[in-house]
Amino acid sequence: MGLCIWAGAMSDYHKASKIVKPKLRLLEIRTAELAEAEEKLAAAESELQEVNALKAALKAKFDSQTAQKDALMEKAMKTKRKMDQANKLINSLADNKIRWIETSNQFKQTKKELVGNVAKASAFVSYCGPFNAEFRNILNDTYFNNDLKERSIPFTDGFDISSFLVDAVTIGEWALQKLPTDELSIQNGIMVTRSTRYPLMIDPQGQGLTWIKEREPLMKQYDTVITLNVPNLRESMKMPLENGYPVLIESIENEVDPLLDPILEKQYIVKGRKKTLILGGGEPLDFDEKFNLYMTSRLANPHFLPELAAKTTIIDFTVTQGGLEQQLLGRLISFEQKSLEDTLTQLQEEVTGNTKVLKDLEDSLLDRLANA
DSSP: OHHHHHHHHHHHHHHHHHHHHHHHHHHHHHHHHHHHHHHHHHHHHHHHHHHHHHHHHHHHHHHHHHHHHHHHHHHHHHHHHHHHHHHHHHHHTGGGHHHHHHHHHHHHHHHHTHHHHHHHHHHHHHHSTTSOHHHHHHIIIIIIHHHHHHTTOOOOTTOOHHHHHOOHHHHHHHHHTTOOOSHHHHHHHHHHHHOSSOEEEEOTTSHHHHHHHHHOTHHHHHTOEEETTOSOHHHHHHHHHHHTOEEEEEOOOSOOOGGGHHHHTTOOEEETTEEEEOOTTSSOEEEOTTOEEEEEEOOSSOOOOHHHHHHSEEEEOOOOHHHHHHHHHHHHHHHHOHHHHHHHHHHHHHHHHHHHHHHHHHHHHHHHHHHO
16 A cells, blocks of 8 residues: 555656656756846946947037037127128228328327427417417427427427317317407417416406306306405305315406415315315315316506416416407407307307217227227
């Protein structure tokens, strides 16, 4: 009985082994194939990562090159637009080419003669104010020229001081402010506006007085037209000094009140950005940079002391015969043909305004061309 059981078990084992053993061998084969496939998969994944990294690097480089290309294209478009605008500007300004070339050549020559011209203009403003037109011409055309020649300083022959120091627009504005347009009056206007010292005008006919009042409307507004006989000169000067208003002192005779010496000599006390002046021994008064002082004398031949001449710019506004003829002609026209005089005044205002606009446009255009 036991033998039969053993024989049956062996028979079952034999049958089972015939089934299991091939499967075990197949399992080993498939396991080996799986290991080999996993090795290939790992190698492929590693290669894929390398390819992806290369792809990302190439994409970043592509994006960078594309952005650079777009920037270059935008820059090229801007350059093309500028070139087109420059061509249009050049073509539109072609008519001015000859004039600008001539002006450039004149500028080169003027640059060489600038030192002598500036020296001559400075000497004229500094020393010629007290003299009439005849003596001014002698000083200008003879003494100044000879001195420059002796020192071998180049200057322009036939040099016109008025056109050198002031432009036509400013002269037109002065004319509208009732300054006569003769050469002597224009020279006087230059000295008043260009001198570093305060002007003292010899003005028997009152033309300089009229011009200054028209030029400085704040005088009427704040009542700063005074005389040296005012009861309290220091108090009269206090408000204009502190607020920067212009002051006109009329009817000066042969001397000026010593109380004005700190103003004439510009004896400022500077503390930081603040300037003060001491007048008449009182408390310091604040000084505004916009302050300006004008002085006039009705005397035709005053005897000013040398000390006063050193402190101020003395300017002779006495009317010349030529200037008087021009003014008389203007008054005759105004009396006989009022409508023509009004038309002339209107035209002068328009010409002055248009000339100023033209000058501003030319300056703006040259500035834009220089900075383009």
